[in-house]
Amino acid sequence: MNIILRNCRVYDGTGNTWYAADIAVSGDRIARVGNVSGFSANEEIDVQGLAVAPGFIDIHTHSDNASFLPKLSKGKIMQGVTTEVIGNCGMSAFPVRAENAPLLKKYVSSIFGDIEWNWSNLAEFAEVTTSRGIVTNMIPLVGHGSLRIAAMGFEKRPAADHEMEFMKKLLAETMEQGAFGLSSGLIYPPGVYSTTEELIELCQVVRNYDGIYTTHMRNESDLVEESVKEAITIGRNSNISVQISHHKAAGKQNWGKPKRITIPQIKKAREDGVDVDMDLYPYTAGSTLLSVLLPPWCHEGGVSQMLQRLHVRECRERIRYDMEHGIPGWDNFVKSSGWDQVFVASAKNNKEIEGKSIEEISKDRSQDPLTALMDTLIEEDGIATMVVFMMSEEDVRYIMQQPETMIGSDGIPDPGKTHPRYFGTFARVLGHYTRDEKVLHLEDAIRKMTSFPAKKLGLKDRGIIREGAYADLVVFDPKTVADVASYENPSEIAIGFTYVFVNGYPVVRNGEFNLVKNGIFIKKHNQT
DSSP states (O other): EEEEEEEEEEEESSSOOEEEEEEEEEEEEEEEEOOOOTOOEEEEETTTTEEEOEEEEESSSTTTTGGGGGGHHHHHHTTEEEEEEETTTOSSSSSOOOOGGGHHHHHHHHHOSSSSOOOOHHHHHHHHHHHHOOSSSEOOOOHHHHHHHHTTTTTOOOOOOOHHHHHHHHHHHHHHHTOHHHEEETTTTTGGOHHHHHHHHHHHHHHHOEEEEEOOOSSSSSTHHHHHHHHHEEEEEHTOEEEEEEOOOOOGTTTTTTTIIIHHHHHHHHHHOOEEEEEEOOSSSEEEEEEGGGOOGGGOOOOOHHHHHHHHHHHHHHHHHHHHHHTTTTOOHHHHOGGGGGGEEEEOOOOGGTOOBBHHHHHHHHOHHHHHHHHHHHHHTTTTEEEEEOOOOHHHHHHHHHHTTEEEOOOOSSSSSSHHHHHHHHHHHEEEEEEEEOOSSSHHHHHHHHHHHHHHHHHHOOOOOSSSOOEEEEEEEETTTTOOSSSSSTTOBOOOEEEEEEEEEEEETTTOOOOOOOOBBBOOOOOO
């Protein structure tokens, strides 16, 4: 299909000021930009001076199960996202080792949902995803947690030499199959049990394939400074490009640290030659597994053993003690925010508690909050997510403004009372923070969503408008673009987007979503 877009206000993704031009699309590529006379088109679309930008690249998502829930992709496409990076926070659906497969499947089920697994590696996962079809393009990372589960389950100890060699072998195979890098989730088991040295050794393997290292750091609250230092150390010692995921300072006692401490750390590291950047979602609440509220030792052995411990009185008493007194190095969410700021986002068995805080649930049940949490996890078989308010608006704005910051939703495709970031992140940056609050210039906001993540990932011919690039394009009205999703109604579709093209096909036309699976699974070694 050949299409001409007339009267475009082109924001090419580089951060340069916009310019007026026509754009010709031939098949899945941009054929011409500027004078398109003589180009034969099946269709001409007059966009009447609206903004035309490269399709947005969501650098941090949990859309690994998107091919199983294609209708939910509407939430991403309708805010201009055409490419999503999966396998974040140390959690990927591969590699799968038969004897430890139940541990991995149970572990990621809160995010991936109840899906049928019939693959063992990235190549097979890509084949399944492609055969089912996807609305957006997908870019895979391999999860450190998934590697560790394959090698040693949920053992709370350093990896033995033979286990390290096994992880390195699996990692190399996965990189050869097209992964773009390694992700870690160091607040989650089993990543929380790993050492810095283990991560450096694995990243040296990734470096051989010109991949990147992305990290949900070990601590984003009281020890955020030390955690940034660890990420930088890994980058320096393995000579790898580092991406700090959803950078924040959680807990009132830590607000202001990005400006005073962590951003200066990152800038100094860059001056010293460490390629370290970050991403952010434009909200003051985060979202993750509800079970993360428990101390790290509870998770040893996997979800099933965690649930067994919750039935034991002595374990419950130990959990209570650790919640009240803390554990060195542990990112204690309840301490950072409080029970009244932790809300259940998804609960398969008790839908009535979705959207309620743990404090509210405890009052409804005439229990103390910790007992309510532990009972809820048992009732939900450990499979539940939460929304937790813990960041300051001032920090969000400051981090967003930094040239080292990209935009990532961290969105989980979940039909429950999920975080609004899945449906609203990119529209919120463009509307609320760029147009209304003037935190960013529009050209810079678009750069953070397009050419910047493309450069970080080493993507070829995406994230930019130029002849020969893939025709991932978004047409929107800067005057009306806005996020509609809220914490009360998190699945509301963004507004202001007129057309969205994925590989040359208009999946959104005149503001209407068409369930067309024109996305592709992109592999690093061949970009297709």
